[in-house]
Amino acid sequence: MxxxxxxxxxxxxxxxxxxxxxxxxxxxxxxxxxxxxxxxxxxxxxxxxxxxxxxxxxxxxxxxxxxxxxxxxxxxxxxxxxxxxxxxxxxxxxxxxxxxxxxxxxxxxxxxxxxxxxxxxxxxxxxxxxxxxxxxxxxxxxxxxxxxxxxxxxxxxxxxxxxxxxxxxxxxxxxxxxxxxxxxxxxxxxxxxxxxxxxxxxxxxxxxxxxxxxxxxxxxxxxxxxxxRDLVDVRFPVQYVVRPKSDEHHDYRGYGGMVAGGVLKPGDEVVVLPSGMTSKIAGIDLFDQEISEAFPPMSVTVRLEDDVDVSRGDMIARPANAPKPSQDIDAMVCWMTNEPLRPRQKLAIKHTTRSARTLVKDIQYRLDVNTLHRDQETKELGLNEIGRVQLRTTVPLLCDPYSKNRTTGSFILIDEATGVTVGAGMINSGS
Structure with a gap:
């Protein structure tokens, strides 16, 4: 540096x-x-x-x-x-x-x-x-x-x-x-x-x-x-596309967000997910200065050498160890509202900067956080209860196990009718 x-x-x-x-x-x-x-x-x-x-x-x-x-x-x-x-x-x-x-x-x-x-x-x-x-x-x-x-x-x-x-x-x-x-x-x-x-x-x-x-x-x-923090696996969820309106920077195009994993440097080969388009990092900007590297939890703007299609919800990663897009999510969920979580329920899900809809496929067990006992007979999760849940999302999520990356391994569940956050999830695996 x-x-x-x-x-x-x-x-x-x-x-x-x-x-x-x-x-x-x-x-x-x-x-x-x-x-x-x-x-x-x-x-x-x-x-x-x-x-x-x-x-x-x-x-x-x-x-x-x-x-x-x-x-x-x-x-x-x-x-x-x-x-x-x-x-x-x-x-x-x-x-x-x-x-x-x-x-x-x-x-x-x-x-x-x-x-x-x-x-x-x-x-x-x-x-x-x-x-x-x-x-x-x-x-x-x-x-x-x-x-x-x-x-x-x-x-x-x-x-x-x-x-x-x-x-x-x-x-x-x-x-x-x-x-x-x-x-x-x-x-x-x-x-x-x-x-x-x-x-x-x-x-x-x-x-x-x-x-x-x-x-x-x-x-x-x-x-x-x-x-x-994970400094090996590059994870950069794109929060917004930076296109200044001034004549001075009329050709500037960058992608703003917070580094969730790995170290980003100019010249690095990257892949944009979910499209799979590849490019190289042309530069990294912090405020109005160019910097030589970025790492978690820095908020920066990344510029690419090629004019590829990148938008909010996409993720920039390294081709060799990119996250696998997953629609079937296995996660631990903490339920946060009075109306219980039940199978077949439909909710909105927000993961990093990507939003989607999800269906609750199954509740495998409720965890007793006092004894660590797994109640496999349960058919629902009540307020403040934590359990293992299977979800199916409408679009693939670019996720990692929570044990590997707490940012790309977590999500929130939202009631579509009210916009209220009703659950918090920690991903075990995706497929």
Whole structure:
């Protein structure tokens, strides 16, 4: 990338040095307090916000600052003391930028958790040291595993309420590690913390000298996520065709979108799917500058040497390892609406930038996310349930298994009558 300007290099660093993480935990495990602590100790809140929280805490008669007030934004959440919807929070340290998806813990809000965790690089599951692992803790880990979130942190919270006991921590650590062997969790870290007092959140705790691992913030700042994305198989779903109206650029024709996989470089031979037409990359533009390569998750404009027919919904790939167009899709689906999903149902489907219609051919089983039991007798999926579904689409989808590429391996299902998103899918295979 030697021909990049300093500004472009800085822009790419800013784009890549971002960690998206999703928090999950049962009611009163302290998620909102932990996020408040991260915001406070990373100096990511304004003084007037802190003053308002301190004043509210005092008015309630607390002898501490209720940091949960920084994050539980909905009035109904504050009144009930639970998190209902996915709340996104942003903060930064000199090392990295962060986007937090604060997801609900209740089983009836599973769909909200799936939404918040679907784009996460890391999942942060909180457990109360006094309660140990609960059914909800296991369910959160299962969902994060299903969504192929590559990094998982188990934060054992409220250690101050168990006298910072190493024995309590080791028991939870051992139990969860054993449970995690049944799941697909490539990277697991277990950290004892006290969100209320700040132990091992940003600063190392003097109350737990027996713990030699990283603090939560240190782990979040240094966990390696760049290699989690597929940098081998080129996948570039075309979002729109760029044809400037000005006389200066009257012959310019580019294809805008976000790189979903692989590395694109000028001179590379590519194939446009589904037409199968081949060409070479003439250039790659980022804003108004030409760059020497593009990789996930950069949003760029690709120019081709030949005037081939390319439109929204097409995909640019490498001829040697292009995705196979598939109309019969085998997928895990999380159902997100009250009206159940049943065989023979017709829905709209959106996959990357391509839209189509689909028929539900069969529901093979419903997965119990608490026990991993597969209920093969089920004939439908209800609200917040996850199951294995067979679909037949009206046009071929250019897809990959979700385990290989989380962008080209996922889709959403839409009610054609209302336009409401009713399901989220993770592709096992296509044919």
């Amino acid at each position: 030697s021909d990049l300007t300093q500004a472009q290099k800085a822009q790419q660093v800013r784009e890549m040095d971002l960690l998206r993480f999703a928090t999950a935990g049962s009611v009163d495990d302290g998620k909102s307090t932990l996020i408040g602590r991260l915001l406070l100790d990373s100096k990511s809140i304004f003084e007037d916000q802190l003053e308002a929280v301190e004043a509210t805490s005092t008015a309630k008669g607390y002898d501490y600052t209720d940091l949960a007030l920084l994050t539980d934004g909905l009035r109904s959440e504050r009144e009930q003391g639970i998190t209902i919807d996915v709340a996104y929070r942003y903060f930064a340290t000199p090392t990295r930028k962060f986007i937090i998806a604060d997801t609900p813990g209740h089983v009836q809000y599973t769909r909200n958790m799936v939404t918040g965790a679907s784009t996460a690089d890391l999942g942060l599951v909180l457990v109360d040291a006094r309660q140990g692992l609960t059914e909800q803790s296991r369910r959160h880990a299962v969902i994060l595993s299903l969504l192929r979130v590559p990094h998982l942190v188990l934060a054992v919270n409220k250690m101050d309420l168990v006298d910072f006991s190493e024995e309590v921590y080791e028991k939870i650590h051992s139990e969860f590690t054993q449970f995690a062997t049944k799941l697909n969790i490539p990277d697991l870290e277990v950290i004892p913390i006290s969100a209320l007092q700040g132990d091992n959140v940003v600063n190392r705790s003097e109350n737990m000298p027996w713990y030699s691992g990283p603090t939560l913030m240190h782990h979040l700042e240094h966990v390696h996520v760049a290699s989690d």
